[in-house]
Amino acid sequence: MDTVYSVVGLGKLGASMAAAIASRGFQVIGVDINRRAVEAVNAGHAPVRETGLEELITAHKQRLRATMDHYEAIANSDVTFVVVPTPSDERGAFSLQYAAWAFRKIGYALKEKKGYHLVVLTSTVLPGSTRYGLLPILEKVSGKRCGVDFGLCYSPEFIALGSVIRDFLNPDFTLIGEYDEKSGSLLESTYARILENNAPCYRMSFENAELAKIAVNTFVTMKITFANMLADLCERIPGGNIDAVTQALGADQRIGPKYLKGSLGYGGPCFPRDNIALSFFARAVDTAAELAETTDRINRALPAKIVERLKPFFHKGATVAVLGLAYKPFSHVVEESQGIYLAKTLADIGFRVVGYDPLAAESARIELRDQAVVLDSLEECLNQAEVVIIATPDPVFRRLTLADLQDRNVETVVDCWRILEKELKGHSIRYITIGQNINDEESQARLIKLWLTDANSDT
Ligand SMILES: NC(=O)c1ccc[n+]([C@@H]2O[C@H](COP(=O)([O-])OP(=O)(O)OC[C@H]3O[C@@H](n4cnc5c(N)ncnc54)[C@H](O)[C@@H]3O)[C@@H](O)[C@H]2O)c1
Known part of the structure; x- marks a missing residue:
């Protein structure tokens, strides 16, 4: 049988x-x-x-x-x-x-x-x-x-x-x-x-398998966070472009291209808790899982850091639309979602926030309560927005066109996953990404100050 x-x-x-x-x-x-x-x-x-x-x-x-x-x-x-x-x-x-x-x-x-x-x-x-x-x-x-x-x-x-x-x-x-x-x-x-x-x-053995399981997740989150660290650096060097850097990095067979995007942090019900659990376990056996602790700390600080960078580009009192409230596309789960964290951070500093997600509206409404208005249609969300933040690379957002935004009141698009680069870069709407420099002159001046020595200076 x-x-x-x-x-x-x-x-x-x-x-x-x-x-x-x-x-x-x-x-x-x-x-x-x-x-x-x-x-x-x-x-x-x-x-x-x-x-x-x-x-x-x-x-x-x-x-x-x-x-x-x-x-x-x-x-x-x-x-x-x-x-x-x-x-x-x-x-x-x-x-x-x-x-x-x-x-x-x-x-x-x-x-x-x-x-x-x-x-x-x-x-x-x-x-x-x-x-x-x-x-x-x-x-x-x-x-x-x-x-x-x-x-x-x-x-x-x-x-x-x-x-x-x-x-x-x-x-x-x-x-x-x-x-x-x-x-x-x-x-x-x-x-x-x-x-x-x-x-x-x-x-x-049981114990080796128990460690191997949590090691896989914590390693992946460390890799994601490493790419996010590089994205931050790219934003500060002239012509900095995270995709150029990670394309080369991922071609090294010791590293590989997966989970090396450079964008928002990781979220969901599994990844965030695994670093915390590994850190707990290390302390319980009288050591420290410092890489896991640091990965978790950097990831948690990321939404506030991103908002701090973007804030100067949004006019006071602007309505910001966060597109993508689930922790990833094709999901209704909003647990530890970066889109939710961005929406909350923006609301806390006084912006009016509206949001849209193809699947997660119901759970996002519960999570955001009075901090943001979650709308049932993408069109309605765009109608109300002066600033649009694309927080997940959902195919629905990939299909947005310049006309969709230009015909409305949208002044600025923050494309965290760089999915609309071809469509929007270089047009009248201000186009900001994660991992690409938006102020080459200032970055250049900083590097000149850093590297110009008496030997190569004219003065
Ligand atoms: N969901 C994931 O992506 C994922 C991935 C890898 C590992 N895991 C692990 O798998 C486990 C389950 O995760 P999940 O997401 O499926 O959880 P879940 O909460 O979706 O489902 C758990 C189910 O177990 C039932 N249950 C609880 N106690 C029970 C009992 N004594 N007898 C019978 N049923 C009982 C609950 O009613 C519930 O339906 C967790 O340890 C989780 O960490 C989950």
Whole structure:
């Protein structure tokens, strides 16, 4: 008989994993404590918004069902993925509160279950959590032994919201932290059957895998922040152009071109919290993750720094339109979004702020409350604006033309991602970007002062 899978936690990641596994021909039982999520899946609908999820669940509903009963799901499956929240706690660590509760439920089910069962923790946790925080719960509650009666792996996913299904089925690699050889081999062969590509599998101890997971995210954010640092420097050298610099930099194979744009900072539910958690963990083990701390500090300071640079170009009392309020295009998530931070900073210093986002209007309205007016149409937003800030490289904004802006009252466009350079640069509207100099003369004067020596001076 084919392996049956259960997925505990039908949220943004878990629901997509459950549907993706079902789409590969396996029976999947989803478990959630949220009745609405369970009912949605059983009715053939997506419990959360994610690209392609609704279609996938509808197409494979004969192989996917959901329940609120952990016991029943564990009893009727062979492998269980645990994908519950691990929210940041007041120390900046990832809380094990939900995972511990789920492991207790799984432990009760294992107590009664005959035969071997593999438990896979997918939720992001800090080093030591699986072995010292969660494994003891399974052993104590079930009265059984890991490595004998059941297996345990820590195997996080490297997915981006908006492409969770594609990323899960086609990862660059899979990462397995294993209790023992048997648990790791079973999960490796599971991935070989489920995934669409032949991704290499890296197997290691729980602790190394826990560190590797958070290392990936914190490295990427460090790279983004490095490019943003260069963008700042480009704004201060004559003819400075971040795209010219990063194009060369990214061609070096040791570096690579991805996440090297030079623009606004990173945001969303994952990246910002990971640097904080790594910093917490380093302190907890008597050292300091200074690169993670600095990356976080620079990223948090960026919106205020950008507004400080732009402020002199906006006339007092101007209405500023922030286009792009989600943390990235094709997303409705506004958590730690740079567009939201820019809007709040501008409102705090007295500008009237209006905003538009193709998907995130509802959540942006809650986030911005009385600080900005979130409008339902891009046209209405542009109608009210004297200054336009493009905060995400959404295709909707890429299609804006000079006429769209000129025919209205728009005086200045701040193009953070340089998506309208060809269309707007050199025309009557003032065009400002991140990472390009807007005051060559002043920068030149500064460099002359820096480098003109007695030997090459005429005087
Ligand atoms: N969303 C991402 O982009 C992403 C990426 C990589 C890793 N992760 C990690 O995956 C984990 C889950 O993230 P998410 O974004 O899917 O969370 P989420 O909040 O969208 O979903 C979690 C789901 O778990 C359910 N749940 C909570 N406790 C439960 C329990 N005891 N039994 C059954 N269901 C329970 C909740 O009702 C919810 O539906 C987190 O650790 C997160 O860090 C998420």
